[in-house]
Amino acid sequence: MSLLVIGTLAYDTVETASDQRDNALGGSAMYFSVASALYTCPALVGVVGQDFREEDMELMRARGVDCSGVEQVEGKTFRWGGRYEPDWNTRHTTFTELNVLEHFDPKVPAASRDAKFVFLANAAPAVQARALDQVNAPTFVMADTMNLWIDVALDDLKTLIRRVDGLILNDEEARMLTGENNLIRAAQQVMDMGPRFVIVKKGEHGAFLMGENVHFALPAYPVDTVVDPTGAGDCFAGGFMGAVAEAGSMEPEVLRRAMVHGTITASFCVQGFSVEDIGSRSRAEIDARYNELLSIVTV
């Protein structure tokens, strides 16, 4: 069923212990789109500058992403720079240039206003809310966020959280949002803020889902060579929402399988810079690794 995503497109400059990329295609909604396109045809809403490369738009279109909601405006595309420590657990933001993102006012195309599945990828909560305002009667709305918004836009974020069905965040963000160190209690407290579901991502340690009628936990797929973790969380969300939209249901068994799909799309993501790996994978490769992970976690 129809999947809509609103969020950022970016050019990222990423440095790891052994390699680097300048101006690589990035952004929360871009990663989400490319991952979810393995399951359905997502409609992408975002903004880019006049320097956005036609080949990058073509890459997304070729993967099945509907880019008609990507607005190209005067100015430069949002740029982000990051450097990872050798242990991958510590990431330093080296620079942030908002550029066209500074005045981003999301416009959901008429054709996407009836979308049933909506993902509000990481962006300012007020922007996420303005996008959500334009969707008529979504069945399942999930939002992502980041430590920056918990820090500088907490009221906006709490208002948004009350409007969504599910929130996806990482362990550090869950602790920061709730002030609770124990992740199980933190997840429960997030649900007390409104959403019926919460997904806590723990990077190499996997993820868990808590909801009104479901509790599911899963280790990460064991990747033995990480190239670049950027976008892994967005690809997780893309695999999750893609699988949910494909199934067209939020039954507990669908959500459990979707958690495995998110884990798999994230595992391909970290094997390359940008979407160099996940953007070249077939659904058959996803499904093969899905079955491999099942064989590892099944008692």
Next chain:
Amino acid sequence: MSLLVIGTLAYDTVETASDQRDNALGGSAMYFSVASALYTCPALVGVVGQDFREEDMELMRARGVDCSGVEQVEGKTFRWGGRYEPDWNTRHTTFTELNVLEHFDPKVPAASRDAKFVFLANAAPAVQARALDQVNAPTFVMADTMNLWIDVALDDLKTLIRRVDGLILNDEEARMLTGENNLIRAAQQVMDMGPRFVIVKKGEHGAFLMGENVHFALPAYPVDTVVDPTGAGDCFAGGFMGAVAEAGSMEPEVLRRAMVHGTITASFCVQGFSVEDIGSRSRAEIDARYNELLSIVTV
């Protein structure tokens, strides 16, 4: 089938963010014994001083631990002090008094020399080796270790590792022993040192098992109130080896189920100081939580 454990008995002084205990019953082999006694009757080999409380010996006996290999000698019982940071991830050793442990020369009673399942709980690798020398023809030998021995007795440890079927260690120790940051590759490198199986424990993030014909990963049981993590790794090993000895087999499906049992015994352990919680649990309570965890991890 017969299970033998060699290791330490101690009196621990533990301080957490909200509570503390002085001279609480502790030690690697004590925790292991109490956990494994939920599955089989383990024989315990260790040393205590003349200050060892008869009520503590009685506690272990009442749980079904064969304490005939616990030698009581002149001097004081080994003492250890530790303090946990509020996030539980950082532990400071506040003091170590080896006392009777300094000259510990393990003596395996005649009745236990035919044990088929042997666990070399954390102790100096040379002590572990001397204990293993006294066992006739074990079917499955598993060893634990700690960062101290990797640091000060690496040659002894590597010699021991070549003689065991399995090694159990935590993430930090796996990285330290191999110099490899990626845990999957670290586990493979440990297997290259000799053992057919390796278990890597990751605390609140679960554990995984790699072996010649098995690969299994599991998140931790979601404990929402941790009281004291001391001994959790030893209780994990106790639940694992207890379940393996109970089944009398090292088939992959036995090892997978044993990993779940280890996860469950560890989860009860952290709910109390010393063995205050795990030492009061029935097998029915273990099995109920086992089934609960299965419901959380099953896709």
